[in-house]
Amino acid sequence: MKNLCQFTKEGWEAYNKGTPLTFQEMKEITDHLHTCSACREFAYQHSFYSLLKASYEGDLQEPSERFFAHLEKKLKEIEYYSQPITFIEILLQKGWKLVPVMTVLLVLLLGSFAYQYENISTITTHTPIEEVILFEDTLLNESHIIYAITTEELKNGQ
Amino acid sequence: MNFDDHTLVNKCLSGDKKAFEQLVKRHSHRVFRTIHRFFNDKFLVEDIAQEVFIKAYTSLKTYRQKSPFENWLVKIAIHACYRQLQIQRKHRKNLQSDIIPEDCALLNNFCLTSSLSHNSNPERKALLRELVDKILLQLSPKEKMVLILTEVEGMTMKEVSELMGIFPLTIKISNYRARKHAMKIMKALSRKDIS
Numbered sequence: 001m002k003n004l005c006q007f008t009k010e011g012w013e014a015y016n017k018g019t020p021l022t023f024q025e026m027k028e029i030t031d032h033l034h035t036c037s038a039c040r041e042f043a044y045q046h047s048f049y050s051l052l053k054a055s056y057e058g059d060l061q062e063p064s065e066r067f068f069a070h071l072e073k074k075l076k077e078i079e080y081y082s083q084p085i086t087f088i089e090i091l092l093q094k095g096w097k098l099v100p101v102m103t104v105l106l107v108l109l110l111g112s113f114a115y116q117y118e119n120i121s122t123i124t125t126h127t128p129i130e131e132v133i134l135f136e137d138t139l140l141n142e143s144h145i146i147y148a149i150t151t152e153e154l155k156n157g158q
Numbered sequence: 159m160n161f162d163d164h165t166l167v168n169k170c171l172s173g174d175k176k177a178f179e180q181l182v183k184r185h186s187h188r189v190f191r192t193i194h195r196f197f198n199d200k201f202l203v204e205d206i207a208q209e210v211f212i213k214a215y216t217s218l219k220t221y222r223q224k225s226p227f228e229n230w231l232v233k234i235a236i237h238a239c240y241r242q243l244q245i246q247r248k249h250r251k252n253l254q255s256d257i258i259p260e261d262c263a264l265l266n267n268f269c270l271t272s273s274l275s276h277n278s279n280p281e282r283k284a285l286l287r288e289l290v291d292k293i294l295l296q297l298s299p300k301e302k303m304v305l306i307l308t309e310v311e312g313m314t315m316k317e318v319s320e321l322m323g324i325f326p327l328t329i330k331i332s333n334y335r336a337r338k339h340a341m342k343i344m345k346a347l348s349r350k351d352i353s
Binding site: 033044063 | 175178179182183186187191194195200203204207208211212215216265268269283287289290305306309310340341344345347348349
């Protein structure tokens with residue numbers, strides 16, 4: 001048994017160094033490895049590097065067209081976002097946040113205008129001025145309206 | 159026109175974006191190959207490669223042009239892979255459970271029979287790669303990285319040290335630990351399985 005272990009180890013090492021084994025030698029070694037735990041341990045440990053190399057050799061992943069297209073898109077995005085931003089761009093990008101505030105302000109402004117317009121039109125349409133009392137400033141040679149009598153007041157004899 | 163890397167970098171820095179595209183096309187194979195050594199997932203490899211080129215693009219000003227551009231890219235790729243390995247390690251709690259009985263049978267087949275006869279079947283290679291990934295997942299990210307760079311990529315300790323930005327002595331220690339750890343795993347697997 002000891003001789004067979006020795007033979008297996010020597011044969012294994014010789015094979016790993018590049019010495020070819022005959023079919024009979026290979027068979028003897030593999031048969032022995034299935035039965036001897038010490039030699040199996042040796043074989044497992046010594047085959048790690050060949051396992052490592054065998055698994056990594058050969059096919060490698062190549063970059064796909066999809067990869068290049070995606071990378072180009074990403075780089076363009078980076079380029080775009082790395083450029084200094086102008087005030088108009090800020091407004092265009094962030095302006096939507098001001099929309100509610102601006103809407104409220106606009107409604108208030110329009111409401112205020114509408115209220116004033118209504119008062120002005122009430123005076124002009126419903127209370128026409130009939131008579132104007134003028135105050136004559138002799139020193140400055142100017143005249144100022146001091147009171148305007150409306151139609152209603154004239155009717156009531158005020 | 160075929161410009162050298164340094165000319166393309168200078169062109170890119172002066173605003174020529176097409177120059178960077180040329181650099182990407184020229185070096186993408188090397189970057190993919192490096193990342194593929196650590197990860198077997200196609201989409202993950204693409205994601206990391208994209209991260210690498212974006213990082214290169216945004217920090218192109220920091221490239222000193224003393225070393226080749228490809229080395230600089232590989233360095234970025236190695237760091238990105240290392241970060242990803244750390245994330246993977248953090249999210250996996252029970253590492254032993256990853257190796258299933260089928261894996262043990264495959265390992266048994268390889269160690270006791272197939273390693274004595276070269277077999278280049280692509281399907282078998284894919285299975286072996288999965289198995290090796292599972293074994294290497296039990297190593298720490300640093301150990302895995304050092305082992306792959308030295309054993310698979312064939313780099314020297316000094317090169318690995320420069321790439322990872324770690325002292326050569328630390329790399330030597332990591333390499334020793336990685337080998338020891340790998341042997342321990344293989345020993346444990348040899349005891350675990352025999353069909």
